[in-house]
Amino acid sequence: MTARVRVPATSANLGPGYDAFGLALALYDVFEAEPAERWTVEITGEGEDALRTDEGNEVVRSMRHLFDTVGYSGAASVRCENGIPVGRGLGSSAAAIVGGLLLGDLIAGSELPRERIFELASELEGHPDNVAAAVFGGFTVCWQDGAPHAARVEPGGGFAAVIALSDTALSTTEARDALPDTVSHVDAAFTAGRAGLLAAGITLGRSDLVAAGLVDRLHEPFREHLMPDIGATRDALVSAGAIGAVLSGAGPTVLGFVMAESDDDALDEALRVATRVAELRGRHVFALGIDRDGATIH
Numbered sequence: 001m002t003a004r005v006r007v008p009a010t011s012a013n014l015g016p017g018y019d020a021f022g023l024a025l026a027l028y029d030v031f032e033a034e035p036a037e038r039w040t041v042e043i044t045g046e047g048e049d050a051l052r053t054d055e056g057n058e059v060v061r062s063m064r065h066l067f068d069t070v071g072y073s074g075a076a077s078v079r080c081e082n083g084i085p086v087g088r089g090l091g092s093s094a095a096a097i098v099g100g101l102l103l104g105d106l107i108a109g110s111e112l113p114r115e116r117i118f119e120l121a122s123e124l125e126g127h128p129d130n131v132a133a134a135v136f137g138g139f140t141v142c143w144q145d146g147a148p149h150a151a152r153v154e155p156g157g158g159f160a161a162v163i164a165l166s167d168t169a170l171s172t173t174e175a176r177d178a179l180p181d182t183v184s185h186v187d188a189a190f191t192a193g194r195a196g197l198l199a200a201g202i203t204l205g206r207s208d209l210v211a212a213g214l215v216d217r218l219h220e221p222f223r224e225h226l227m228p229d230i231g232a233t234r235d236a237l238v239s240a241g242a243i244g245a246v247l248s249g250a251g252p253t254v255l256g257f258v259m260a261e262s263d264d265d266a267l268d269e270a271l272r273v274a275t276r277v278a279e280l281r282g283r284h285v286f287a288l289g290i291d292r293d294g295a296t297i298h
């Protein structure tokens with residue numbers, strides 16, 4: 001039997017929702033696996049020359065973790081068709097983890113609920129925001145109370161993203177190490193208010209609230225020195241028509257928000273914005289729709 005899953009790219013944080021907000025994007029990795037005598041991995045597309053193809057591969061590690069969790073023993077041959085750029089803040093590692101867990105679940109026949117897949121993926125990733133959006137799709141809000149939880153919220157109205165993809169990668173570890181241990185009460189209160197506005201705006205489809213909410217003081221100001229062109233990139237996206245621009249996850253990619261009556265209209269507008277700013281130095285600019293389905297089994 002061949003197991004086949006498709007997992008979306010994701011953008012975490014969305015500005016003020018540090019380690020809490022996630023948005024699934026219509027750009028995908030597709031993973032396939034069959035039971036085999038020994039572990040093998042083939043990769044095509046993004047990361048084909050850089051990602052590991054031994055047992056340190058993220059998809060294989062996640063499959064093995066699932067097998068250990070449910071008490072299944074075996075190996076598999078794995079194929080990855082990667083559409084998500086690696087190490088740029090678009091959730092490539094979350095996609096690999098979620099893909100590996102779902103492949104493992106299909107091969108082991110364990111039929112774990114999606115909530116359990118999300119918990120296991122959060123443990124492996126170390127933070128829940130990307131994996132929540134990868135598993136459930138749409139807009140997700142995460143919290144922890146000893147265990148990770150996620151609420152999926154249907155974005156109201158039409159959404160699309162303009163992606164200003166950096167030529168260079170940035171490790172999440174380096175970007176997390178750049179954060180201070182504490183922030184001021186003023187900055188915490190500022191960001192809490194903006195996060196509430198943003199979540200309300202996405203849920204209600206209110207572009208005025210989204211525009212006001214896309215500002216952060218918990219992580220972006222401490223990471224900007226790692227991405228010297230960030231100010232010019234944000235300005236270019238907003239001047240071209242995005243309603244706001246934030247770091248995608250820990251960066252270095254920048255995501256511009258576009259809203260309209262429907263997802264199709266928003267994608268048309270995002271394409272126009274991307275065309276206007278395609279000239280940015282050191283960045284490849286393109287439009288993406290949002291994904292409302294999350295990881296799917298084929």
Ligand code: HSE
Nearest residue numbers: 012019172176249250
């Ligand atoms: N919330 C995480 C961070 C996302 O900002 O470090 C990393 O993709």
